[in-house]
Amino acid sequence: MSNLKTFLAPQLITSYFHSLSAPTKGITLALISNALFILVGVIVRDLSQTIDIFQILLFRQLVFVALLVPSIVSSWQAMTHPKMPMMHAMRVTGAFIALYFSFLTVSNIPFADATALGFMKVLFVAIISRSFLSETVGTQRIITIIIGFIGVLLVVQPTMDSNSLFYIGTGLVAALGAAVAVICVRKMSVVESKVVVLAYQAIFVGLVTLIPSILAWQWPTITELTLLVLVGVISSIGQWFGVTAYKWGEANVVSNVEYSQMIYSMLLGYFLFSELPNTLALGGAVIIIISALIPFVFRKTLKNRLSK
Template sequence: MKGITFALISTALFTIVGVFVRQLSADYDTFQILFFRQLIFMLLLIPAISKNMGVLLKPNKLSLHLLRIIGAFIALYFGFITVSNIPFSDAIALGFLQVLFVALIARFVLAEQITSTRTFTIVVGFIGVMMVVRPTFAESNSLYVLSGVIAALGAAVAVVCVRKVAQSEPKITLMAYQALAIGLIALIPTLYLWRTPTIEDFMLLLLVGIISSFAQYVGISAYKWTQANIIANVEYVKIIYSLIIGLVIFSEIPDLWSMVGAFIILASALIPLIWSHYQITNEDNPKC
């Protein structure tokens, strides 16, 4: 429950960040948005980095850290490109491929058990997402569709690495390595493509950095408490957050298909909790 709660909070915050990124992408290159995100992240981490320098200089499982950084960069960069160049519903649909990729990687790399119940909830949740967004890709360039698939795969790799490394590394190591590495990767293209932001856009860039930093902290915490494939399934709830944002901010009223899809998504998220509670109850009360 604790891991799932953290994941729900993290997913909600990242959904809000997605709205800001889509707005900023009309005027700024993806590298510049990504650089600001990482720069603010690093500035927020400076006090913790100074207190934990000894730990940061002696990382465990360096190869997994490197793989996670690569996966995170691919997910962020290609994800920003995708959400900026194709219809929002199509981008969301492609993003949920991460759930399927995580389930496969967690099964074969982490040896996490994927029961028939978990498989059922993953499939049902994905069906619910498709009912809400109903992507057509009719107006989308195939190149941007491919970038969405690549972003989902990169995110899945990063998620699995976090799950593996989070068991032996403090959160500051996970956050500092990614913030610094991706920030340096984005620096040179940002200098070349630089565009001075307006005051309003600068505030949005600050919010992207601050909110995503907190979201990442909470998200990493989630992987200390439950399996990667269960956390990944919580990603489906992002579509419900999107419906709420659309209703409150953009006055977009969801249709019947969207409402039914949202109900199915909630059901797919609740089934594992209900089943776990049922099993625990039976273990504590064998006669029940």
């Protein structure tokens, strides 16, 4: 009977998932994706005690490339003829900065603080998209960003301590790099295939980290090697869940679910690293989540009014 239950479990989960509405599917996948990326942060934090961050990043990219090989082979013509090479270069630069500095940040400051700083990407995307993509940033969006920024300040609670300021700075640099990468993907998505965009990022970020990794190389133990591979595998799965979430749910709803990372990071920070957030930090987390819900509530209210 136990074997039968084991065999049927995946089918039951699949059947249950298909019974959900499209928006619920999107939200569910996004929640899973966010949890996986927080888990990657936990592993990176542990690995960084003995393995250089460049080496961690190199292994991440190697695993990512290995998983992409079938897609790269089937899209070889597009791979060898990129339509926007300069945009790819900017995206790779942004992705490298985002990955390296986010790994550095999460390894040196409280888990929730590092996560909160990552949400500054929203502010940077709004600023860059306004000038670079000529996108309009409405009053509602500006208010949402300001509220979210206040929440980030309450969670991080920056001090004038030089060590604290340094890692707050690396977190902000990571958020800026992520914003640049997002804007570049938006720009390229019109003409470049998803495989080309993902493969170029995976390959060239790996190449950038190669020499620094060799210079700081340390042969990992079996446990460390397992964790290094897991960073790549979990990141790849998380990215797949995240991309697929947008297939089912509306972009504004799915993107707001990203703020669930704040809850995950506080819980894991407490249970794994004994990082107990104070009252201000908890209030800041609530504010960040509220800032994410504002567009959804506003849109639903507007829809109800128009339907009357």
